[in-house]
Each structure stands twice: as structure tokens, then as C-alpha cells.
Amino acid sequence: MTATATDESTVGTLVRSWIDGWIVSRGTSDPADRPWGWTIDAGHVNHVSRHVLPAPAETDVRALVAATSAPGTWLKLFADDDTVRPWVGEGWHFDKPGYLMTVPLAAERPAIPAGYTLTSWTRGGVTRILVRTAEGHFAARGQVAATGPTAVADQIETAPGHQRRGLGSLVMRTLQNTAYEAGATTGVLVGTPEGRSLYTSLGWRTHSPMASLYFKPTPA
Structure with missing residues (x-):
């Protein structure tokens, strides 16, 4: 299954809708606006905060990677893993990819x-x-x-x-x-590869892949 082509502005709107519901679901901080997207504090030892980029640019991702020293920092980049892999370096690990999906309710x-x-x-x-x-x-x-x-x-x-x-x-x-x-009127989620088949069978449409990465440096 491949993602249905969706224009960048629509993906950005859907990502913000996902964030608005996710922060309520998880009880996190409000999202802080950034030039490239949003930062959210989750407050867990393995998930301190996350940076969400609906249209990740290499320069922005490299700048975030260079500025990150805190373990438990996550990147949620709405692009496929292979696209963003060259932009990150040592200490960054890929979690399961996600898929931004919607359904009419x-x-x-x-x-x-x-x-x-x-x-x-x-x-x-x-x-x-x-x-x-x-x-x-x-x-x-x-x-x-x-x-x-x-x-x-x-x-x-x-x-x-x-x-x-x-x-x-x-x-x-x-x-x-x-x-x-x-x-x-519209359901939104970011599904795992395992969940995507179920959601698709229920009428959910895929709009964008999402690369999910976390920072965990190798001990000296």
C-alpha cells in the first residue's frame, strides 16, 4: 500500500489536527510554534519532548539534530525513513514508521x-x-x-x-x-505499519508517511 498523494498544505493542516487531539489524549504541554512546525513537552524519562515537522527540510532537521543533547528527545518528520536518514547522525534511532490517516466519521x-x-x-x-x-x-x-x-x-x-x-x-x-x-466529522490518527491494514479496511485514507526518531546517545 502506498500513501495517497496529498498536497503539503493539507498535510500541514492534518498534522496540526493530529497534534491538537494527541496532546489532549496524552496530557502533554500545549504545542509551541516553531518556524518549521511545533515542539511539545511530553515529560517522560524516555520521551521528554518532541519536535514535529509536517514538511521537514534538511537544513531544519540537521540544525535540530546538532542542537540536541538530551536523551528522550524525539523527531516526528512527515517523510519516509529513507529521505531523512542521511540528515541524522550518531545517537539517533528510528522507531517504527507511522502513517498519517483520516476517515469521514x-x-x-x-x-x-x-x-x-x-x-x-x-x-x-x-x-x-x-x-x-x-x-x-x-x-x-x-x-x-x-x-x-x-x-x-x-x-x-x-x-x-x-x-x-x-x-x-x-x-x-x-x-x-x-x-x-x-x-x-473527521477522524485522524498516525498508525503503525501493523495497524495500517486494519485502518485501511475500515475506510481510512493514508496522506503521508512519518519517520519517528529518538535520541539515545551511546554511553562513553
Whole structure:
């Protein structure tokens, strides 16, 4: 599967929509505007902050790399890994690539597969979905933050022993319906390579790849 061609300005708008929902979902700082994009403080030992560049230029990436000395600094560059790989050096590591995706939202009432239960709750603008077995064992989860006309799906996960049973579809359709009922018209996410097939099967469209890198220098 390849990304559908999307113009740069549209990608920039979608990236900002993703950020607006992601910071609510994760409880991070507000994004700080930069000439090349945004900086967000996440506040975790392995994820102190991130720089998000919707249209990464080599000069900007090289300048950020040269100025970075703090482990746990991340770069989210909306380009493929091979494009940005020559721009970074020692101490930078590639995480799994991501894919910026959207879907038109509509009312959905997915059926819960036999042998599972679904629980949902909302707090701080984030709705969380939990799927468990009849015995209460974890099976799948996900969450969504609706911010006006867009809603960001986040942290979608299905336990290995419960994959290929329709639980990922159940979580996504439930989150999409929740966002629709909250007034959002477009779903936005950055999906992993593993999740992309599921999202595509549910009507999500890919707009751009995203290279994800973190700084972890080799100990002296």
C-alpha cells in the first residue's frame, strides 16, 4: 500500500489536527510554534519532548539534530525513513514508521463478538474503550480525543492472544462512533505499519508517511 498523494498544505493542516487531539489524549504541554512546525513537552524519562515537522527540510532537521543533547528527545518528520536518514547522525534511532490517516466519521453500532465485554468511560475530553474476556482478562483497548471537527484515535492495542477476532475493528468503530456523537466529522490518527491494514479496511485514507526518531546517545 502506498500513501495517497496529498498536497503539503493539507498535510500541514492534518498534522496540526493530529497534534491538537494527541496532546489532549496524552496530557502533554500545549504545542509551541516553531518556524518549521511545533515542539511539545511530553515529560517522560524516555520521551521528554518532541519536535514535529509536517514538511521537514534538511537544513531544519540537521540544525535540530546538532542542537540536541538530551536523551528522550524525539523527531516526528512527515517523510519516509529513507529521505531523512542521511540528515541524522550518531545517537539517533528510528522507531517504527507511522502513517498519517483520516476517515469521514459516521454513526456506527458495531456488534461485540461472543465471549467479550466492552466498557467505556470519558474523562478530561478523552474517551477510553476497554475490551475484556468474560473472565475479565485484557483483550483490546483504544482511546479518542475529539477537538471540534476532528477527533484523534490513539493507543489502539489488541493483545496477541486475541488478534484476528474482530476486536480491533470493534474498538475503532466504537471510537469513531463516539467521536461522531461528540460532533466530530473527521477522524485522524498516525498508525503503525501493523495497524495500517486494519485502518485501511475500515475506510481510512493514508496522506503521508512519518519517520519517528529518538535520541539515545551511546554511553562513553
